Amino acid sequence: MDPGPLFDAIRARGPAADAEQAVWAFEEALGVARIDGRLVEHLLVACACLRAVEEDVSPRTILEQTFRRSVPDAEWHERFAPLLV
Numbered sequence: 872m873d874p875g876p877l878f879d880a881i882r883a884r885g886p887a888a889d890a891e892q893a894v895w896a897f898e899e900a901l902g903v904a905r906i907d908g909r910l911v912e913h914l915l916v917a918c919a920c921l922r923a924v925e926e927d928v929s930p931r932t933i934l935e936q937t938f939r940r941s942v943p944d945a946e947w948h949e950r951f952a953p954l955l956v
Contacts, residue, residue: 878897880950881897916930
């Protein structure tokens with residue numbers, strides 16, 4: 872997978888600082904996925920737990936907050952999912 876188009880789409884969607892942080896996070900997650908794709912779920916859980924401790928909430932709350940901020944399904948399927956194959 873060439874992540875360049877995905878990174879361009881991320882940069883086009885949000886404020887520059889947030890976009891660059893998202894690009895960095897995707898680079899790290901792609902590195903984990905290249906080691907073993909099954910590790911990505913563990914990485915997601917670990918990140919949710921770390922954020923939960925930081926925010927003094929549950930991992931479920933972190934995931935629900937993240938869900939509310941995520942792109943709508945149609946935008947995901949049309950714009951971002953094709954960039955990950």
